[in-house]
Amino acid sequence: MKKLFILLAAFVLMINVASSQGVDDRAVIPVAVTLNSILRLNVVSGGNIEFNFNTLQDYTLGIANTPAYNTAFTVASSVDWEVNMYSEDPTLIGTDDGTGGNTLTLDNIGYRVTKAGTGADTDYNIPSLSATVALSATETPIVGLGTTSNAGDVLKNSFIINWRCGTQEAGMNGTSILGQSVAADRYATNVFLILTAL
């Protein structure tokens, strides 16, 4: 019987101790962070580039880059990105002949890309920064990710494509337009810029 009393007393003491504790209360608030993807490409100027060959010098030396042959574009992105470029057609196609049979090879068109924004050099990988590259119908990276993040606004990510035609630079067609005996016509193709989030 004594054991019963001892157990009982211990039990009661435990209850007493438990109910003397301070009571905590809790509230739960769910937090949701929505990061919306921002990915915008804008051709600011130079959306239509026209090379007019109207002298023999133009035919033999080509038309070098000047501000008249620049395309400026900007990128606004919340994540790292790259821009690729390709032409719609495998060649430039004559448009004024009527038959559509005249063509001019794409490698007569060359370009370089220069950085015009506030981004650091290390933010970008620009293959044509120091060497001219011929236009291609194959999707080609023109601005990629460097060693540091290139995410940012248009002030940071601003670029210029410096076009030239028939200049026979390394990477381009080495024969002059004159030497290619190209028929007189207006040759055109569309060039696409593709912005991709990485």
Added chain:
Amino acid sequence: MIYYRRFAFFALLLCFQINTVCGQKTSSRIIVESGGNVPLIVNSLKKYDEGVVLENWTKLYISFSDSIEGTPNIVNPASTWQLGVRANEATMYGDYFGFDARTLNLDYLRVEVTGIESVGGSPLYTGSPTEIVLSDADQTLITGGPQGNYRITLSYKLGKDAKLLGHPPDYYLVDLIFTLSKE
């Protein structure tokens, strides 16, 4: 034998009564009055760059009382409360691409007490609440709260210490657990 069992039963009842009468009374209540969901939406480059603030978003109602041990009807003036907060996970988890495919560090988020209003004639709170950087460990927002009823206003700041720019888009979730306790 029957006598002893009855005695033990009544003794137990008596002890319960004594316990109720002599025990200390502590009451802590915390209620989310408004702002029970915290949607932090980053939908412009400006917000990616500068962060997002939800000012005075959540209102918590707090009620705390404590009596002197052994005298449950006498308020213990020395008793104070504290309000703590922690995240229920070690990181925020993205939901769009499958749970935990993408994560966002908790330290992008700050929780700040922007108001402590005494309710119903409760004594004014004179301390200085703390602004905390969120983590999954308990952190104290308010200490030394006097007994009474209070309305706490909270603000949330996202991406103020570190830029969110470059972070992959997703719908990141975490629960905040607020704990009201006696100090």
